[in-house]
Amino acid sequence: MSILTPREGESAHVPLEPVAANGLLDRRALLGRGIALAGAMSTGVGTSLTSAAAEPLADDPWSLEQGATTPPLQTPSRFEKNVVRTLSNPKGEPRNQHARTPHHLLNGTITPNSLHFSICHSGLPDIDPDKHRLVIHGLVKQPMVYTLEALARYPMVSRMAFVECGGNSAPMFSNEPIQATAQALHGLVSCAEWTGVKLSTLLDETGIDPKAKWFIAEGADSLALSRSVPVKKALDDAMIALYQNGERIMPGNGYPMRLLLPGYEGNMNVKYLRRIKLVEEPAFSFYEGRTYSQILPDGKAYRFYFLQEVKSFITHPSFGHTLKGPGYYEISGVAYSGTGRIAKVMVSADGGKSWGQTALQEPVPSKAFTRFRMPWRWDGQPVTLQSRAWDEAGNVQPTRSEFVAARGETKKPPNVLGFPNQHYNSITSWAIDAKGEIKHVYA
Amino acid sequence: MSTLRALSALSLALAFCSNPAAAQTPGLGQPISEADIKAWDISVMPDGTGLPSGSGTPEQGARVYAEKCAACHGDNAKGGPGYPPAMFGGSPLTSGIDTAKTIGNFYGYSTILFDFVRRAMPFNQPRTLTDDEVYAITAYLLALNKIIGDNDTMNAETLPKVKMPNRDNFVIRFPDRI
Numbered sequence: 001m002s003i004l005t006p007r008e009g010e011s012a013h014v015p016l017e018p019v020a021a022n023g024l025l026d027r028r029a030l031l032g033r034g035i036a037l038a039g040a041m042s043t044g045v046g047t048s049l050t051s052a053a054a055e056p057l058a059d060d061p062w063s064l065e066q067g068a069t070t071p072p073l074q075t076p077s078r079f080e081k082n083v084v085r086t087l088s089n090p091k092g093e094p095r096n097q098h099a100r101t102p103h104h105l106l107n108g109t110i111t112p113n114s115l116h117f118s119i120c121h122s123g124l125p126d127i128d129p130d131k132h133r134l135v136i137h138g139l140v141k142q143p144m145v146y147t148l149e150a151l152a153r154y155p156m157v158s159r160m161a162f163v164e165c166g167g168n169s170a171p172m173f174s175n176e177p178i179q180a181t182a183q184a185l186h187g188l189v190s191c192a193e194w195t196g197v198k199l200s201t202l203l204d205e206t207g208i209d210p211k212a213k214w215f216i217a218e219g220a221d222s223l224a225l226s227r228s229v230p231v232k233k234a235l236d237d238a239m240i241a242l243y244q245n246g247e248r249i250m251p252g253n254g255y256p257m258r259l260l261l262p263g264y265e266g267n268m269n270v271k272y273l274r275r276i277k278l279v280e281e282p283a284f285s286f287y288e289g290r291t292y293s294q295i296l297p298d299g300k301a302y303r304f305y306f307l308q309e310v311k312s313f314i315t316h317p318s319f320g321h322t323l324k325g326p327g328y329y330e331i332s333g334v335a336y337s338g339t340g341r342i343a344k345v346m347v348s349a350d351g352g353k354s355w356g357q358t359a360l361q362e363p364v365p366s367k368a369f370t371r372f373r374m375p376w377r378w379d380g381q382p383v384t385l386q387s388r389a390w391d392e393a394g395n396v397q398p399t400r401s402e403f404v405a406a407r408g409e410t411k412k413p414p415n416v417l418g419f420p421n422q423h424y425n426s427i428t429s430w431a432i433d434a435k436g437e438i439k440h441v442y443a
Numbered sequence: 444m445s446t447l448r449a450l451s452a453l454s455l456a457l458a459f460c461s462n463p464a465a466a467q468t469p470g471l472g473q474p475i476s477e478a479d480i481k482a483w484d485i486s487v488m489p490d491g492t493g494l495p496s497g498s499g500t501p502e503q504g505a506r507v508y509a510e511k512c513a514a515c516h517g518d519n520a521k522g523g524p525g526y527p528p529a530m531f532g533g534s535p536l537t538s539g540i541d542t543a544k545t546i547g548n549f550y551g552y553s554t555i556l557f558d559f560v561r562r563a564m565p566f567n568q569p570r571t572l573t574d575d576e577v578y579a580i581t582a583y584l585l586a587l588n589k590i591i592g593d594n595d596t597m598n599a600e601t602l603p604k605v606k607m608p609n610r611d612n613f614v615i616r617f618p619d620r621i
Contacts, residue, residue, distance in 0.1 A: 094515065094525050094566050122566065136472075137480050144472035154469050173540065205468045213621070216486050223563040224570075226486065230621045275483050283486050284552050286559035290544055293613065299537035301549070303613040306620050408540040420541035 019356035022349035022383045024331075025375040027359035075114075085115055086183060088417050096121045098417070099252065100187025103315045109160070109334065109361065109369040111190035113245050118252030119165055119188065122222045125272055129248075129256040132220065134240065138277035141207030148256050151240060154197040159239070159262065160368035162336045163253075164189035164308045166265040166292045169424040172400075174413045177429075177440045181320040184416055185428065185440070186313050191336070191369035194260050195243035199234045199276075212278035216285070217259045219272040227268045228282035228304075229261060237262050237367075240273065262367040263338025264306050265423075267292055294422040297408035302423075310337035310397050311425040312345055312372065312389035323436030326380035331358075334369045337391035341365070344390040345372035351384035351429065351443035352399065358387070378432075384443045385430045400426045400442050485570075487558040491603030494557070497574035498598035501591070504583025507576045511565050520587055525566060531587040536612070547588035551613060553605040557581045557597075578602070 019026050076083060083105045088098035099118045101111055111117075129148045137143035165188035171178045172185060208231065215234055218226040229238070241249060241260040249255045254271030261269050267287050282288065282304070293303045312335035317323060331349075335342045341364050346355040358372035372387065389397045398406075403426035414420045429443040477484070487493040499507075508520070515525025522529045533545035542548070546556055561577045563569050572580070582597040591597070591605060615621070 122563070122569075135475060135480055135483065137475070137477060137484070143475050143477060143480060145475045146472045150469075150471035150473075153471055201468065202472070205470060205472055218483075218486070222566075222569045224485065226562070232620065275480075277484065277486060279486075279488070281488060281490070283558070284489050284555055285486075286555055286563070289551055289555040290549060293549075295536050295540050295542055295544075296614070297540060299535065299612070301536065301609075301613050302616045303551075304621065305616040307617055410541050411539055414541065 018377075020348060020350070020354040022381070023377040023379055024347060024349050024354075024356040025377060027357055027374060029375045030330075030359045030373055083115070085117070086187065092123060094122075097123065098188065100183050101190045103182040103186060103313070103334065104318045104320050105183075107316070107332070107371070109191055109371050110245060111192055111369075113192070113247065113250050113253075116190040116192060116244070116250060116253055117163075117165070117188050118250070119266070120221070120252060121225060124251045125221045126251075127220060127256060127272060132256050132272075132274065134257065134274055134276070136202060136206045136276045136278075138215070138279055139209035139212035140203070140278055141209070142205075144202070144206050146202065148242070151197050151242060151257070154201060156195055156242075157198055157239065158193055158195040158243075159237075160191060160193050160365040161260060161262040162189055162191040162308070162368055163260075163266045163269055164336075164338075166267060166305065166308075166422045167419040168266075169311075169428075170419045170421060171414065171416045172424050172426070172428070173407075173409050173420045175409045175411060176413050177442050178413055178416050179319065179440055180416050182313055182315050182318045182428075183320075188266070189308075189336070191334075192245050194239060194241040195246070196239045196241035196257070196260065199238040199240055199259075202240065203234060208278060211280050214279050214282050216275075216277045216279060216283050217268070217270040217273060218275040218277075219254075219270050220274040221272050225267075225270060225287065226283065226285045227270055227288055228279075228285065229259075229264075229268055231278065233261055233264065233306075263308060263340075265292060265308060268306070292422055297406075305423055306338075308336075308338040309423070309425045310339065310342075310389050310391040310395045311335070312342075312387045312397060313428040314347070314385055314387050314430060317385070317432065317438060318430050319438050319440050321438055323378060323432060323438075325436065326378050329376050329378055331374040331376050331385060331387075333372055333387050335360075335372055335387070335389040336367070336369050337389070337393075337395065338367055339391050339393045339395055340367065341392045342370040342372075342389055343392045343394075345370075346388050347372070347374045348386045348388075349376065349383045352386055352427075355388070380434060382434055383432050384441060385432065386427050386443065388427055398426045400429075402426070485558075485562050487554045487561070489552040489554050489603065491554065491599055494554070494599035494602060495574040496599060497578050498596050499575050499577070499579025499582050500596050501579075501583045501586035501593050503575075504579035504581070504586075507572075507579050508583050511572070511576075512580065515566060520584060530584055536609070545588070546584055547590060547608060549609050550607050551610045553581070553585060553590075553602050553607055556584060557602060 085099035101117045134146045168188035239260040259270045314333035345358045358374040361371040431441040517523030520530040533548035585591045
């Protein structure tokens with residue numbers, strides 16, 4: 001099968017061939033003014049999902065009556081009630097609480113604030129922004145205290161950044177594929193536009209003692225959650241974030257201010273930030289000395305992992321969806337790297353034997369979600385979809401077998417809400433059977 | 444604010460105004476002394492920096508534990524409704540990548556335990572333990588893990604000297620990022 005797409009400066013359609021097995025089409029079909037499928041042009045109905053002609057059109061009731069009153073704070077349509085975060089601890093029992101982003105029900109690159117993932121280890125603190133203070137001290141020339149009102153007058157920057165829990169995708173350490181949605185497997189990553197004051201701006205005011213190599217960041221939550229971060233990151237792109245997608249940060253994401261360390265493990269992006277102490281050596285706090293320090297197959301453990309490495313996963317189609325018969329679909333998903341920009345995402349429909357390059361949605365920001373898209377014509381036969389990402393530094397997302405060889409897997413399937421290990425970034429595979437039903441597989 | 448402190452803040456403000464580099468920043472922070480940060484400055488470092496005065500023994504810790512910790516962590520630190528895993532013993536880390544981490548088989552420094560108990564426990568009443576109680580609970584848990592003796596006293600001098608069994612078993616993932 002070939003497809004036609006218009007190109008700049010050319011009057012004739014150029015036929016585009018499939019680029020990989022099982023119906024993956026050339027991404028250039030998405031870059032022109034529209035998709036023209038050769039079959040459709042010759043027969044007129046070749047791309048229709050149903051063979052029956054459409055019903056005659058008539059006005060629906062909502063087109064014949066005045067609509068509802070506009071609310072001050074709008075929420076999604078009542079028909080979108082299932083587009084919600086899933087909760088690990090809905091009754092707020094005295095332990096941590098996770099809320100996962102429904103990636104399989106979203107599109108684009110920005111996670112709405114109401115659906116941004118959140119992990120709170122001791123509940124959501126109810127912080128009065130007028131009483132909140134940020135102090136910077138330790139190995140500085142002059143310790144300083146900042147109010148939110150003061151920080152709001154500082155020069156601000158906005159940037160896109162993903163935040164990802166170090167334990168995101170942990171169910172994929174399972175020795176057998178757990179049947180779960182992209183939300184359950186990968187829901188502890190989200191992406192937003194963050195606005196705030198660069199930490200380096202404030203450190204210009206306090207001054208830095210040259211002996212300072214680390215800073216301890218601490219929250220105003222009841223655990224006073226604290227993490228050690230190299231000063232190198234503070235002087236690079238660390239931000240005291242005050243706004244999330246244009247509005248004040250959500251309580252679950254750190255209201256009224258959080259540390260944003262683009263590309264670094266979520267837990268280090270300390271929420272409810274109230275204290276920064278510059279020090280010579282790291283503190284080895286509970287979360288860096290225990291929780292986010294992961295065990296390796298040889299019995300050693302990684303410490304100070306920091307980086308969320310290059311990763312991608314297909315959100316459409318994925319587990320929880322059903323394909324309604326053969327024909328045209330768009331395969332799409334998200335890719336990101338803590339190192340920088342995404343350079344390339346490849347997709348396979350035959351379990352990794354052949355690959356086609358996807359179209360990357362512009363702009364492609366550094367350390368943020370990039371949506372990839374691939375035109376696909378499904379012939380109704382079983383296929384296995386995979387995506388694999390490369391970043392601009394040349395890092396490539398590992399295959400599962402490469403990853404497991406280095407990092408291991410469990411001996412028996414864990415609870416899908418559990419965290420058998422940390423920092424998982426290999427390829428996700430979705431197998432689609434002839435009925436259009438989708439399973440999570442290892443391929 | 445005392446007169447002395449007000450004067451010192453004023454002189455600092457003047458000093459910053461006369462500094463060309465500082466003049467390029469908004470300068471809307473308020474100077475504060477380390478003494479006035481003390482209530483928040485609770486970080487304890489592996490070398491013992493930040494440890495308060497006070498002390499405790501495993502025996503004292505067992506009593507505090509039973510009263511203030513056991514409801515969530517279970518009798519004798521065996522695990523309970525708020526924190527299911529046991530806090531002592533544990534399998535060797537070569538048993539699997541999902542081996543349950545305990546104080547004995549995983550923690551690299553004894554100060555991790557002291558720091559977290561002091562800042563975060565009890566879960567529903569954090570930062571209500573006295574420093575003696577935190578030393579005592581730390582001693583109790585270290586003794587349960589057979590890392591210190593049943594009669595050893597933990598204080599600012601002895602605690603940082605406790606060598607944790609797993610201390611030298613860590614690998615820095617990306618050294619160039621430090």
